[in-house]
Amino acid sequence: MADPITSSSRRGVSAPAAGRARARTLPRWHYLVALVAGAANTLSFAPTPHGGWLELAIFVFFFGWLTRSTGWKSAALTGGAFGFGNFVTGVWWLYVSMHFYGGMPAPLAGTALVLFSLYLALYPALAAGIWSFCAGHARNGASATFAADLPFSPTWHGALAFASAWAIGEWLRGTVFTGFPWLASGYAQVDGPLAGFAPLAGVYGVGWVLALVAALIVQALLPRLHRARKPRDPAADSADVPRSAAHGALPGAIALALIAAGLLLPLARWTTPANAPLTVRLLQGDVKQDMKFEEAGVRAAIDQYQQMITSKPADLIVTPETAIPVLAQQLPTPFAAAVRNFADSTGSAILFGAIGGSITPEGRVVDYTNSLFGVTPGSRDIYRYDKHHLVPFGEFVPWGFRWFVNLMNIPLGDFARGTPVQKSFVVHNQPVAVDICYEDIFGEEIARTIRESDTPAGVLVNSTNLAWFGDTIALDQHLQIARMRSLETGRPMLRATNTGMTAAIDANGKVLGKLTPYTIDSLDVTVQGTTGRTPYVTSGNNTVLAVSLLLLAFGFAFGPGTTRRRNGQSENNTH
Known part of the structure; x- marks a missing residue:
């Protein structure tokens, strides 16, 4: 490395004299x-x-x-x-x-x-x-x-x-x-x-x-x-x-x-095992992105995930983000009935991605959200998580950039935000913290959820759709990011993705299993939840x-x- 510089004054050479020369x-x-x-x-x-x-x-x-x-x-x-x-x-x-x-x-x-x-x-x-x-x-x-x-x-x-x-x-x-x-x-x-x-x-x-x-x-x-x-x-x-x-x-x-x-x-x-291990099924439907929001693609996705959800019981079954690409109030009756009956008869808790929203008395849908809905066996209550950290240009339009979004053919460009800290989804006494898409790249927000929750989660779940990025290094990079979240929090991370990487990660950041990208498959694993706080969870x-x-x-x-x-x-x- 030629011509390096000094960080301390040279004896016998005054700074003002040096400053008069050309740099x-x-x-x-x-x-x-x-x-x-x-x-x-x-x-x-x-x-x-x-x-x-x-x-x-x-x-x-x-x-x-x-x-x-x-x-x-x-x-x-x-x-x-x-x-x-x-x-x-x-x-x-x-x-x-x-x-x-x-x-x-x-x-x-x-x-x-x-x-x-x-x-x-x-x-x-x-x-x-x-x-x-x-x-x-x-x-x-x-x-x-x-x-x-x-x-x-x-x-x-x-x-x-x-x-x-x-x-x-x-x-x-x-x-x-x-x-x-x-x-x-x-x-x-x-x-x-x-x-x-x-x-x-x-x-x-x-x-x-x-x-x-x-x-x-x-x-x-x-x-x-x-x-x-x-x-x-x-x-x-x-x-x-x-x-x-x-x-x-x-x-x-x-x-x-x-x-x-x-x-x-x-x-x-920093953390210790808590509650009984959970058997988990993570679903990967490989629904093509260019068909995801077309009418034929929507019907095919609903039928496919209904079959995948009900094919085999587990303590927890998770679908990818917006696996069911319709408003929750408009779920087809056969799908809703099949999922409810399956949960009640097998004791399986189910998390599925769909679109949230509110319907006004006039029949208008407002405040669309990117959401996960949870069905618990034996309960009529429906769990709901609304994504908080939205993706610019994909889920909300930054001020002054409407022209840029108009150049792309991306549906559902404006969502409402969920609250920063939302309640856990409880599966057989094990609280589970969920997040959607790239929310898991913000470690401070996940640490805050654990720190401020009334029932701190012992398991993390990420539901995402990376089909937007093709078969690229984005899939591997996102899995690596999820592993960091496990290291930071001392908790296992479960990832259900549309095209990959669907994977299960233990509390030490090690991959327990993963699916081949761009295949239709499910990953069956057993994970042990944990309790306690790492220093990072405590202070962010x-x-x-x-x-x-x-x-x-x-x-x-x-x-x-x-x-x-x-x-x-x-x-x-x-x-």
Whole structure:
């Protein structure tokens, strides 16, 4: 890594004198390399097995590459290039949704994907820029003489600033404009060395530890690389080796300790088994998306799922999202009677996806909802869960974007929201928390449901339809996300999908079984519910946010950049 920079003032060179020279600029290929590294980071996520190790190596390179930047602007551009490479290759399946199923012309769909990836890249750009300030790296026009002839020396506050800025950036991406936390760096660690931190601080906390370990490894290795590239001076080398070794040993040891902790923490048990195990059947109907809302397709789907539900009993039977694509009040009588009779005669509880709504006295249907309805044996009460976190453009139209939705042929574009915390569906004394579609990518909301529920759930259920995205990596990525929710909460997760991945995950994030995508089948498993709270369920994202903000504030107030500015002012006053 050529022409790195310094994080501390050089003795004998005044900051004002350095500031009078012209700042060094980075070549364009610097940003191209960052973009390629971001694209390579997509390979860290599912379906790559144990991709967390690859991600750690890429982050070590990324942070080392980031240290070549010459100020906050070049740092932000480097982070943005890395992010754009990651997102445009990691969420390309959105093009499939917009073009093949939404009917948007290919050039417009491609342009929309690029623009969306550029928007997502703003967050790693922001994180890199913040790191630059807090690491004392933003020198406000420091010179090439001051910057180019000295090696960058990563510092402790710089490593902590990178971890904190990265976590804040990812949290913002998962929150602003309803949030899109897909490809949060912690997800790749589900089978990686840092998965053990998930019950402590959630996916953003795992990303914080990942960034910190990467920065510490660079802090340990970079001085050695610079020394190896210097002209040989035996006398100087003999003096520098002990000091350099000491400086590199401690951050390297802490990085190894964090990796070891991540590998050992899964041995800790935050939750305990509760209630009897449940036998479960998860249904996968493989209903074609282009037929799902046509009259013939609706009739075929209802007949198919009636047969699948009633073919075999289980404690809990779950269908995919909107498996029955009609208003609940308009369910065909044969379907409703068959499901009710089957539940009562076999003791099976049934969750099926349909459309909720309210009918006014005038006969109008208002407040459509994307819902799950539950039938409990021996009870006339119908359980109902209404989706709370809606998908922009698919389930609600953001202000000012009606024109964009009109370019696509996606039905049911405006839904009403359910309440943030809704009651559990109780199956044989086991409370079950349900969510729909991509609600399970928001770990804080699931943790809140468990934390604030009168009957905290011991099992999680996700009902979804990913047919919009074809047979792409979106299916594997979503399964990986669901596994993170199990790690965070210490609870099993059940997934019933239309086309895949239908799967059962235990409380430790391990896949108990899954169905082949794009097949009509059912998955029969037995799951053990749990009770108790992980630290993440107790505090949500508050822990990682509080730590990150505190460290960033400390970096802004007391970082070397502040020290240099004060020293420069003192020298100016002296002269």
